[in-house]
Amino acid sequence: HKRDPRLALLLLGLCVASIVLFMLQIHWVQPNAWQDCVAAAHRWISRKGWNRENVTWKDWGWRVGGMLFGRIHPMAWALALIGLVSLFRCRRKDEPRRWLGSVALCFFVLSAFYVVVFRRASYIHGYAPFYFTVPVAIAGGIAVEDFAYWCKSHASWARAAGFVAIAAMYGWLVFSGERQGLALHQPLRILDPKKPEPASLIPELGRVINENFPESMTVICNFFVNYQPQLEYYAQRTILRSNTPVEWRDATSGAELFSKVRWSKLGWRRNLKADEGTNVAEGAKNTQVGGVIWLGEPGAKKILAALPAGSREEVSVRGIPFCLWKPDR
Secondary structure, three states: OOOHHHHHHHHHHHHHHHOOOOOOHHHOOOOHHHHHHHHHHHHOOEEEOOOOOOHHHHHHHHHHHHHHHHOOOHHHHHHHHHHHHHHHOOOOOOOHHHHHHHHHHHHHHHHHHHHHOOHHHHHOOOOHHHHHHHHHHHHHHHHHHHHHHHHHOOOHHHHHHHHHHHHHHHHHHHHHHHHHHHHOOOOOOOOOOOOOOOOHHHHHHHHHHHHOOOOOOOEOOOOOOOOHHHHHHHHHOOOOEEOHHHHEEEEEHHHHOOOOOOOHHHOOOEEOEEEEEEOOOOOOOOEEEEEEEOOOOOOOHOOOOOOOEEEEEEEEEOEHHHHHEOOOO
């Protein structure tokens, strides 16, 4: 059949109009939304963030690759690979499958564009791999369909065995996918993983840190059982965790610390120790160190007693008390 270019132009016009209306809507709701969008895009495209750390391709590959195979079951990837081979083999003979392949390719390209171009975002956020669920599901479904047709063309025992195998496989994929979804749905708790926290604690505490500590200052805290990047995102500051008063005293002595921390050394723990601080130090120019002490932590009083001279300010974030310490200049 003959293609109508007017339909393509109409769809393109509708897309442009939708984008313009959406941009006008968000500007009406939040006047500085456009500037924030440009700043965020620049930050996520850049290899360097507020903490001047490089996200190398090697680190990015290990991180994103681990999330891709951790969030999407390896069985689903295997089925998608088999389905991709089937699509390639019958791309000229089977038009419906060719359309399915085109749809899967479009979703894959869009997903890969986000994950690769905005690699700082995909490096940090655990939900990024789920962008690939649509092309993986389409290609995997084609592989299952081929297997079903193969069983149908054989004896009754093969059909029964194929039905059981497909049902068991889908059941396992649904179970594992639901488990991964529930794991992401659980809120991050930065103070006590066993006790609920206000939903807005992380963004509000991050804003307090951003407003009270200069960009060049590294901030140490006495919480975070397991380091996660969300608070750093909202604070736009490098944040480390120190456990004991001795570590706080060593780290804040002279109010200076190393200027860059290699994530490959400390990993995602960000638990600061004196020997680690020495081992991963880079550059001759050090930066000042500040502190955020959660006063509800059992060892908070000992940490406060170990701090050197400096300004202290007690603040309450969603009813939770913190002490902000900054060194004397």
